[in-house]
Amino acid sequence: MPSREEERREFNVVKHGARKVDGVSLVTGRPKFTADMDLPDTLYVRILRSPHAHARIVEIDTSEAEAMPGVALVLTHKNTPTRRFTTAGQGYPEPSPYDTRMFDTKVRFVGDRVAAVAAESREIAEAAVKAIKVTYEELPAVLSIDAALAPDAPVIHDEDDSAGIYDAARNIVADVDIDVGDVEKGFAESDVIVETVCELQYAQHTPIEPHVVLSYLDPDGRLVLRTATQVPFHVRRIVAYALDYPLHNIRVIKPRIGGGFGTKQEILLEDIAALTTLRTRRPALIELTRPEEFVAARTRHPMRVRVKLGAKPDGTLHAMEMEAISNTGAYGSHGLTVLSNTGSKTLPLYNKAENVHFYGKAVYTNLPVAGAYRGYGATQGYFALETAMDELAEKLGLDPVELRRRNHIRAGETSPIFVKLGEGREGVEQIIKSCELERCIEIGMARIGWAEKRGKKIREGSWVHGLGMAVHMQGSGIPQIDMAAATIKMNEDGSFNLLVGATDIGTGSDTILGQIAAEVLGVPLEKIIVYSSDTDFTPFDVGAYASSTTYVSGMAVKRAAEKVRSQIVDVAAHVLDADPETLSLGDEGVHAPNGKSVSLAEVCHYAMYKSDQFQIAATASFVPEESPPPFVASFAEVAVDTETGFVKVVKFVTAVDCGTPINPVLAEGQMEGALANGIGYALTEEMLFSSRGRVRNPNLFDYKILGALDIPPIEVILVDSYEPTGPMGAKSIGEIGINAPIPTIANAIYDAVGIRLRRTPFTPERVLKAMRNKE
Amino acid sequence: MKIAVKINDVQREFSITPGETLLELLRREGYKGVKKGCETGDCGACAVLLDGRAVNSCLVLAAKVDGHTVVTVEGLEKNGELAPLQEAFLDTGAVQCGYCTPGMLIAATDLLAHNPDPSEEEIKEAISGNLCRCTGYVKQVEAIKLAVQRMRGGEDA
Numbered sequence: 027m028p029s030r031e032e033e034r035r036e037f038n039v040v041k042h043g044a045r046k047v048d049g050v051s052l053v054t055g056r057p058k059f060t061a062d063m064d065l066p067d068t069l070y071v072r073i074l075r076s077p078h079a080h081a082r083i084v085e086i087d088t089s090e091a092e093a094m095p096g097v098a099l100v101l102t103h104k105n106t107p108t109r110r111f112t113t114a115g116q117g118y119p120e121p122s123p124y125d126t127r128m129f130d131t132k133v134r135f136v137g138d139r140v141a142a143v144a145a146e147s148r149e150i151a152e153a154a155v156k157a158i159k160v161t162y163e164e165l166p167a168v169l170s171i172d173a174a175l176a177p178d179a180p181v182i183h184d185e186d187d188s189a190g191i192y193d194a195a196r197n198i199v200a201d202v203d204i205d206v207g208d209v210e211k212g213f214a215e216s217d218v219i220v221e222t223v224c225e226l227q228y229a230q231h232t233p234i235e236p237h238v239v240l241s242y243l244d245p246d247g248r249l250v251l252r253t254a255t256q257v258p259f260h261v262r263r264i265v266a267y268a269l270d271y272p273l274h275n276i277r278v279i280k281p282r283i284g285g286g287f288g289t290k291q292e293i294l295l296e297d298i299a300a301l302t303t304l305r306t307r308r309p310a311l312i313e314l315t316r317p318e319e320f321v322a323a324r325t326r327h328p329m330r331v332r333v334k335l336g337a338k339p340d341g342t343l344h345a346m347e348m349e350a351i352s353n354t355g356a357y358g359s360h361g362l363t364v365l366s367n368t369g370s371k372t373l374p375l376y377n378k379a380e381n382v383h384f385y386g387k388a389v390y391t392n393l394p395v396a397g398a399y400r401g402y403g404a405t406q407g408y409f410a411l412e413t414a415m416d417e418l419a420e421k422l423g424l425d426p427v428e429l430r431r432r433n434h435i436r437a438g439e440t441s442p443i444f445v446k447l448g449e450g451r452e453g454v455e456q457i458i459k460s461c462e463l464e465r466c467i468e469i470g471m472a473r474i475g476w477a478e479k480r481g482k483k484i485r486e487g488s489w490v491h492g493l494g495m496a497v498h499m500q501g502s503g504i505p506q507i508d509m510a511a512a513t514i515k516m517n518e519d520g521s522f523n524l525l526v527g528a529t530d531i532g533t534g535s536d537t538i539l540g541q542i543a544a545e546v547l548g549v550p551l552e553k554i555i556v557y558s559s560d561t562d563f564t565p566f567d568v569g570a571y572a573s574s575t576t577y578v579s580g581m582a583v584k585r586a587a588e589k590v591r592s593q594i595v596d597v598a599a600h601v602l603d604a605d606p607e608t609l610s611l612g613d614e615g616v617h618a619p620n621g622k623s624v625s626l627a628e629v630c631h632y633a634m635y636k637s638d639q640f641q642i643a644a645t646a647s648f649v650p651e652e653s654p655p656p657f658v659a660s661f662a663e664v665a666v667d668t669e670t671g672f673v674k675v676v677k678f679v680t681a682v683d684c685g686t687p688i689n690p691v692l693a694e695g696q697m698e699g700a701l702a703n704g705i706g707y708a709l710t711e712e713m714l715f716s717s718r719g720r721v722r723n724p725n726l727f728d729y730k731i732l733g734a735l736d737i738p739p740i741e742v743i744l745v746d747s748y749e750p751t752g753p754m755g756a757k758s759i760g761e762i763g764i765n766a767p768i769p770t771i772a773n774a775i776y777d778a779v780g781i782r783l784r785r786t787p788f789t790p791e792r793v794l795k796a797m798r799n800k801e
Numbered sequence: 802m803k804i805a806v807k808i809n810d811v812q813r814e815f816s817i818t819p820g821e822t823l824l825e826l827l828r829r830e831g832y833k834g835v836k837k838g839c840e841t842g843d844c845g846a847c848a849v850l851l852d853g854r855a856v857n858s859c860l861v862l863a864a865k866v867d868g869h870t871v872v873t874v875e876g877l878e879k880n881g882e883l884a885p886l887q888e889a890f891l892d893t894g895a896v897q898c899g900y901c902t903p904g905m906l907i908a909a910t911d912l913l914a915h916n917p918d919p920s921e922e923e924i925k926e927a928i929s930g931n932l933c934r935c936t937g938y939v940k941q942v943e944a945i946k947l948a949v950q951r952m953r954g955g956e957d958a
Contacts, residue, residue: 045891052899053887053906055834055874062833234838234846234934235900284836284900285934316839532898532935691894695936699897702937726843726932734925734938 038612039544040754043691044551046537048282048530058282060238060254061313068240068309069098069144071302072151074158075322076133076140079167079392079719080180083131083140087159091143094157096150098306101142102158103129106301110188111268114359114397115257115291117507117568121450123190123199123358125183128268128297133162134182134356135392136720137321144302144310167392168197169719171330171353174389182356182390191358192387199354200362200450202369203385206442212345212381216336220417223332224410224784226768228325228353228713231399232731235284236319241299242309249276249300254283256291256531257569258559264293265300276300280559286531287703288398289324291571292359320724324397325713327364327388328353331410336381341424341432343379348372348407350386355395361388362450364396367403370453372411374441374655375499376433382443392719398571400700401764404500405707412496412769413784416776426773427467427476430497437461449572454505456652460747460757463497466659466681469743470495473679474661481777488669491676492778495661496769501653502749502758503574508650510579511565512586514543515643518634520614520626521553522590527567528579529559533760534692535575539583541688542753546587547594548611549626565645573656573758576688580753581648589644597633597642598624654749656684656757660766664774671794673775675705675738680766683747686755690744693759697742700763706732708767709787804867808832809876815863823849823858823866827873834874834903838932845931848904849873855911857930874903877910885948886910895944897935905931909945918949 051058088100106128114122129139141158145151166180173179174197183194192201213219239253249271255261258278266273283290295312302310314323329352336345350368354361369384399405419426435441440457447453471477474493484491513525524543530536540554547554558564567579591611598616599606601624610617615625633642663676678701687693710730714722723729748755772783781796805814808827817826824847827835835858838846842860849858850872877884886909889895896902905928912919912927919927924945925938933941 043894046894046896048899049891049896050883052896052902053874053883053890054878055832055903057831057833059833059836059900061837064831232932232934233898233900234844234932235836235898236838282899284838285898287934313837316841316843532900534894534897691940695894695897695940698937698939699935700937703934725841726839727841731932731934733929733932734942735929737925737938740937740939 037545037754039541039551040688041686041690044537044541044689046534047540047551047556048536052282059235059284060240060252060281061311063240063252065242065309068311069302069306070148070151071142071144071298071310071312072148072155073139074141074155076136076138078133078162078164079136079169080165080182081133081162082165083133083160084163085161086141088141091154091157094150094154096146097143097154098308099144099302101129101298101301103131107269109268109270111264112359113293113357115260115264115293115569118263121362122360123188125188125191126357135394137394138356142298144306167719169392171351171389174391182392197390198387199358199390200365200388202366204446205383206446207381209345209347209381209383213336216344217339218418218421219334219336220414220421221332221334222410222414222417222784223330224413225330226328226406226409226786228328229707229711230320230325230713230729231287231289232726233285233287233289236314236316237290237294237323238313239295239299240309240311241303243303243307249303251276251278251296251300252281253278253296254290255280256286256529256571258529258561259527259566260569261293261296262561265296268297269300277562280529283531286570287400288571290531291398291569292324294323316726317724320713320729321394321721325355325394326399327396327403327406329368329406331368331406333410333414335414335418337418337422341422341429343376343433345381346373346376346379347383348411350407352386352388353391353393353396354388355391355393357395358390359395359397364403366447366450368407370443370447371404371500372407374443375435375497377435377439377441378433384447393715394721400703400761402761405765408496408498408765409768413772413782416773426495427471431467434463434497435461449504454652459654459751460685460749461657462683462745462747463657463659466657466683466745467497469681469745470659470661470679473741473743474663474677476661479663483778489665489667490778491663491665492774493661493663494770494773494777495659496766496773498658498762498765499655500573500758500762501655502577502752503650503653504572505650505653508568508572508574508578509647510567510582511645511647512579512582513565513643513645514586514590515641516590516630518627518630520549520630521555522547524554524556524583525564526558526579526583527564528575529567529570531570533570533575533696534689535570535579538576538688538692539579542580542583543587545754546584546591549614553614573760576756577752577758578648578650580688580756582646584753585646585648586644589646590642593642593644594626594629597629601629601632652751654751654757656682656759656762658682658762658766660770662770662774664771664778666775666778666793668779668797671790671797673709673771673788673793675771677739678705679741680763681743681745682759682762683745684759685747685749685752685757687744688754688756693744694742696759697763698740700761701740701767702732702737704764704767707786708771712787802864804864806866807870809872817863821863823861823863826863827858832873832875836900836903845904845908846901848907848931850907850911853914855908874906877906885952886945889944889948889951893940893944893947895936895940901931901933905933905941913949
């Protein structure tokens, strides 16, 4: 086992901003995405969706649609499997309830599935969808958290065959309640107390590629699902279960996909495509349109989060309470785990508090279905927690930076929350082994000009400037649950095939996993041929979620590469007639201390053709025992127009400790993208609903995600640390950035104009109203 | 009806159906680099050069391009060599999922053809109709600047 200092050596491939291994094919527009493959006789599938938020299907008449020329198949609740499952692509058994049917006799939100038509063309399929006659019995709809929890609320899941719902009769999907110490006593012993309630809106992932799947039978009659997913192995398992079809007859391939952000951690179309192909023996293509993506894909869980903090006069936190009420929409996908993460990914950050209480509920409503979304509950929790911290600092007369410094977790420390609260169950004990949050804070302060500009309320006409900050942590994978595996085999020119179940959703994971393998094997990245996410050809991996790929899949790759390295050394020892212990790998060869060398190509030739032949290859798996958090300190300068309420972000600075950045350019890209998404979430993005639960702005014109002109100057500083449990010292970076913008901007707005915004997004209307109320 | 179009320097003829968009025609004919993101002109993933200017092909009827010239992302490579913009996108990490990349490259190609020395603001404006959810645009702007610098360096040399 090399010592930490040895591991800290200069890397040859890792920690370099290598070009993405799939980059050339992407800049030249090669047909690499799901819908880029044309197959003869492909059926085009369109879905009939509910016009009502809550209704029973009394009658459904498909005869006219079925009789239309060019219609091959119509699917409804009458001719499809009725087994309930969850659409959430999580490890088995999924912590989400089995409350979803392919097609149900009841619809629970505007956009819910009613029927599907497979036809020779999109036009015919669309016409046939319109020809289906449905008689609904409308039911009273539940359109808010409060309505869901009202004593006489309509019951959304009144069926008797769902499983895993905490209290269906009260519309409660999940309930969490954990305690550390005695929080009531803790508040009684506190000298200063603040309490704040923050509310977050319905928001959408909006990947530029909407959900899409192409299914077909291979020449041997096996079902192939080529699909835009983050979780190919979960897709295979869940489709096999939902359709009661043998898993071994299903192959799932994830080609390049056009962004995920959580919404593709979900089985939204694959079951319909699979059944269409199995029934018709023909390929089937389902592409969501942009309006469907808004209505019927997934959203972030809107939440109301209350935080109460009690502190000693020196600013040491003594008691913390967080209550979260989460709206999971019509189905319970990720309801429990997003809720628990709201506490588990935020509260350990301030581990000085001896008394902590986290509790909450996730409730059903007749609104679009929430699911996994980058940040996964932590984003919601940090809005309230970091707003409360700002309020507490003010009440204590402390600099907000100083308050964080006195309370944040450090290397060598732990938090009781780690054990008490995991993802939908108890967590695991862990001691923080790497944390450079202090340096992140220091660097961030300098870059934003904290000392010079904070509290100065600099005016420019009607605009007033302000500075805000916040700190954050996330995790790296789900400990003792997430498993990743990697296989490496050697070729006789000294190259290697790296086969990983890990799912590159644009993050560059194929590239960084290749870099890790190349580093161990002493070859340039070009000698690693990466193939990923194909359930027939790559070993298992849970997929791209929970900030797991670099840490969990990365360790699997490192271990596989080390096994292969040791096989190479054994063969080389024969060739060189040397003691294997004395040999070293590098520059595509194996080197003995006496100066003799053998190239990797020669080693593989020897192993394949000379004597005691065998394939140099290995498979390795990794399950993390802990989930080391990355850390971020974020700083914003905003300008608020006191005449219009418009908030302009002047500059956004984040310093991040993600351990060793395996590829610094891609790591920065993860942060920049998450920040841009988060700034949109803070300022402009909001799904709006009619009084009957219909999405009013299901398009990219009325739902405003930021464009190039809207993005403020973003500065990302990677602050190296070394995580001893991670591959080459790495931790995660995929999600953490999105937590930063909302509280950081909210705190900056307070610094500028003295108003606390507790409801996102911070639109000019809300800002202006708050300023008027203050006056 | 039949139309004649020069696509990526090749003269082609197609039978089209009334109401078919240029996006649908191009994807049907195998130009899969042209991406579909919204079909309403909001995202820019389907951008192509029509007579040298970037347009959203989802908003152009195929019938309208009869007798005109179209360049898709597949046409940016010349003689097997990547264009400077493509190289710069790779070098700066401007490509993440790559779904908006073709449209972004088309918009940037249009910009540099008409303004070889754009300011940062002009770069941002040129790609403001191309939505990207992965990058935050930081590295795309950087990539276009790098391409400009390299193209100027090439001229100077």
